Amino acid sequence: MSTSTIDEHAAPPAHTHRTWGxxxxxxxxxxxxxxxxxHLGWQDIKQRYRRSVLGPIWITLSMAVTAVGLGLLxxxxxxxxxxxxxLPYVTVGFIVWNFIxxxxxxxAEVFISNEGLIKFLPAPLSVHVYRLVWRQVLFFLHNLLVWAAMLVIFPPDGETAHWKLTMLMAIPAFAILALNGLWVTFLTGVISTRFRDIPPIIGSVMQLLFFGTPIVWEMSSLSQKIxxxxxxxxxxxxxxxxxMLRQPMLGRDIIWHHWVVAGIITVVGWALALLFMRNYRARVSYWV
Known part of the structure; x- marks a missing residue:
């Protein structure tokens, strides 16, 4: 009498799940x-600061201390x-970089950290991606209090009506940034779930890129020095x-080529993410 065995870690037949639909x-x-x-994204923040006196206000305070301290240095x-x-330049740079x-x-660990939910909760994978990006949006909104304080202490130069109108461009700029956050989260999440060495590598690369991005320095100053x-x-x-986001948040003139480059990256990134979703979405539950 023969018995058939099923490998619980085997991926499902590729042709049954690899569709764009x-x-x-x-x-x-x-x-x-x-x-x-x-709801889960908001609970993540409440859980992180559970039993603390100030709660989520620590998000704002830590950003304020970091931005002011390094800005002065x-x-x-x-x-x-x-x-x-x-100082406002550094503050906004930190706020945007914190989201990125x-x-x-x-x-990189969005699916790994949600292993239990993925295996036992019949929900789309994108739920975990939306949850993470929504959590980062909430962090961003908390940090906007520091930005608002900077505007009061150090108002932008020029006519008030002009920089207030320019600041409205921060809304579509952040929408583009959030769209990129979605595809980046899905792409790095799928790759890291398959190859577990990727998250520490990404962490090291991001630390390096922080110093290569104009957060605590201005491009004109660095190019003159080195x-x-x-x-x-x-x-x-x-x-x-x-x-793209810092210029309108500081009431400065918009440099449109940053928007063009960001738009190209958005289109290419989403095309790549959708390709990975088509080919590997069904395998994530077997990899976690």
Whole structure:
């Protein structure tokens, strides 16, 4: 009498799940469950600061201390730096970078950390991606309190009506940034679930890219000191997303080529993420 055995770690037949329709359906059904991932994202923040006196206010305080401390420090390293311009510049840079690094670093473990839910809760994979990006949005909103304080203490130069109108461009800029956070989270999450050495590598690379992105330094100052051309510095894709959002948040004139580059990255990134969703979405539950 012969018995058949089933390998619980074997992937399902590829041809039954590799369709574009299933990839888009996962995104659609995940979005329809926004009440679920919206609640889970908020609970993640409450759980992180459970039993603390100030609760989520620590998010704002830690950002304020970091931005002010490093802003004051680096203002002494660059000549002719005006603190009333440099401190808001560094603050907004940190706020934007905090969102980017959160999506990339935590995105690398988005499926690994939700192993139990993926195996036992019949929900679209995109629910976990939406949940993570929503959590980063909540962090971003908390940190906007620091940005608002900077605007009060150091109002932008120029006519008030002009920079207030310019600031409205921060809304579509952040929408583009969040769209990129979604595809980055899914892409790094799938790759890291299959290859577990990827998350620490991503963490190390992000630390390196932090120093290569104009967060605590300005491009004009660095290029003068070490003779690096502006074209070389702009090979860093994170630079364009930081500047695309920082310029309107500081009431500065918009440099549109940052938007063009960010738009191209958005289209290419989503195409790559959808390809991975089509080919590997069904295998994630077997890899975690």
């Amino acid at each position: 299933k990839a888009f359906d996962d995104l659609r059904r995940g979005w329809q469950q926004r009440e679920l991932w919206g 680096y203002s002494q390293l660059f000549p002719n730096t005006q603190i009333h311009n440099f 690094s959160g999506c990339v670093n935590e995105g 003779k690096v051309t502006k074209d070389v510095l702009e090979l860093n894709p994170f630079l364009h997303f930081v500047e």
